[in-house]
Amino acid sequence: MYPAQFEYHTPGTVKEALDLLGRHKDDAKLLAGGHSLLPAMKLRLAQPKHLVDLRKISGLAGIKEEGGALVIGAMTTHYQVETSPVVKSKCPVLAAVAAQIGDPMVRNMGTIGGSLAHADPAADYPAAIIALGAEMVAEGAKGKRTIKADDFFKGLLTTALAEDEILTEVRVPALAPKTGAAYMKFPHPASRFAVVGVAAVLSVDGGKVGKASVGSAFGAAGSMAVLLVWIYYSAQIFLFGAEFSRAYAKRYGSHANP
Numbered sequence: 001m002y003p004a005q006f007e008y009h010t011p012g013t014v015k016e017a018l019d020l021l022g023r024h025k026d027d028a029k030l031l032a033g034g035h036s037l038l039p040a041m042k043l044r045l046a047q048p049k050h051l052v053d054l055r056k057i058s059g060l061a062g063i064k065e066e067g068g069a070l071v072i073g074a075m076t077t078h079y080q081v082e083t084s085p086v087v088k089s090k091c092p093v094l095a096a097v098a099a100q101i102g103d104p105m106v107r108n109m110g111t112i113g114g115s116l117a118h119a120d121p122a123a124d125y126p127a128a129i130i131a132l133g134a135e136m137v138a139e140g141a142k143g144k145r146t147i148k149a150d151d152f153f154k155g156l157l158t159t160a161l162a163e164d165e166i167l168t169e170v171r172v173p174a175l176a177p178k179t180g181a182a183y184m185k186f187p188h189p190a191s192r193f194a195v196v197g198v199a200a201v202l203s204v205d206g207g208k209v210g211k212a213s214v215g216s217a218f219g220a221a222g223s224m225a226v227l228l229v230w231i232y233y234s235a236q237i238f239l240f241g242a243e244f245s246r247a248y249a250k251r252y253g254s255h256a257n258p
Contacts, residue, residue: 001042001044002042003038003044003047004044004047005049006048006049006050006051007049008053009050009051009052009053010056011053011054011056011057012056012058013057014057014059014139014168017030017052017054017057017166018139018140018141018164018166020052021052021164022141022164024049024050025163025164026163027048027049027050028049028050028052029046029048029051030052030054030166031052031053031054031055032054032055032074032075032110032111032113032114032117033077033106033111033114033115034109034114035102035110036114036120054074054075055075057075059073060073060074060075060168061073061074061075061077061080061111062076063081063087064086065086065174068173068174069171070086070087070090070094070171070174071169071171072087072169072170072171072172073113073169074111074112074113074114074116074166074168074169074170075113075114076111076112076113077107077109077112078098078101078106078107078110078111078112078115079098079104079107081094081095081098081112082095090175091132091172091174091175091181093128093132093175093182093183093199093201094128094132094172096182097124097125097128097183097199098112098124098125100124100185100192101124101125102192113167113168113169116129116136116152116159116167116170117159117161117167118157119154119155119156120157121156121217122188122191122194122195122217123193123194123197123217124183124194124197126215126217127183127185127194127197127198127216127217128215129149129170129172130149130199130213130215130216131181131200131201131214131215132149132172132173132181132201132213133149133173133213134149134170134171134173135147135148135149135170135171136169136170136171137167137168137170137171138161138162138165138166138168139165139166139168140162140164140165140166141164147160147161149215175201176203179201179202179203179204179211180202181201181202182200183198183200184197185198196216196217197216197217198214198215198216199214199215199216200212200213200214200215201213201214
């Protein structure tokens with residue numbers, strides 16, 4: 001099916017894009033990679049009268065290290081995250097997460113900002129972003145603001161972004177020394193979307209677990225936060241302060257096998 005008629009806009013700056021959002025309000029939709037919005041438009045589940053393409057805006061893509069964190073432009077593709085030397089060096093789990101998204105075509109077109117702003121609970125990034133303690137930077141008519149990952153996801157396809165805001169960058173803390181992280185998912189056999197995806201970050205201090213955090217996304221359950229609190233406090237009870245060894249990791253890691 002063909003989408004309903006719309007007017008196509010290609011702003012060259014964030015300000016121009018924000019002006020278009022302010023002018024057309026609910027009649028406008030932002031286009032990043034397009035893997036979610038365009039199929040919805042073809043099925044006429046979404047019928048925006050104005051499509052604002054962000055791909056021509058310079059400065060919204062790219063990866064750099066700044067102040068102990070990875071600063072990733074919202075329009076950075078999954079493939080760029082997957083293959084970035086600085087991501088592989090400072091936060092390899094994020095590169096591993098990006099490598100599990102879709103197929104090469106999806107990874108070369110889809111963007112980290114588009115995925116996070118869409119907030120699909122079956123996506124791969126949300127669990128890792130929560131576990132890593134990342135922050136999202138949004139820009140609107142009133143300026144910029146930073147949103148912590150714990151506060152960003154509000155529910156199924158819902159985030160803390162206001163209607164007149166654009167997600168411009170993602171700030172992910174670089175992993176500290178003696179810190180490990182991993183991401184695993186139970187993928188749908190056809191789509192490879194995560195039925196359940198879980199990310200964990202663990203730091204060792206003096207031979208004991210000094211810090212542990214867990215992020216999870218449940219695609220089948222349709223909500224971002226299902227069981228997240230239970231998992232987090234379970235991690236606190238069983239991990240914090242425990243002596244860390246290969247035997248310990250093997251013992252508790254075996255419980256993660258389906």
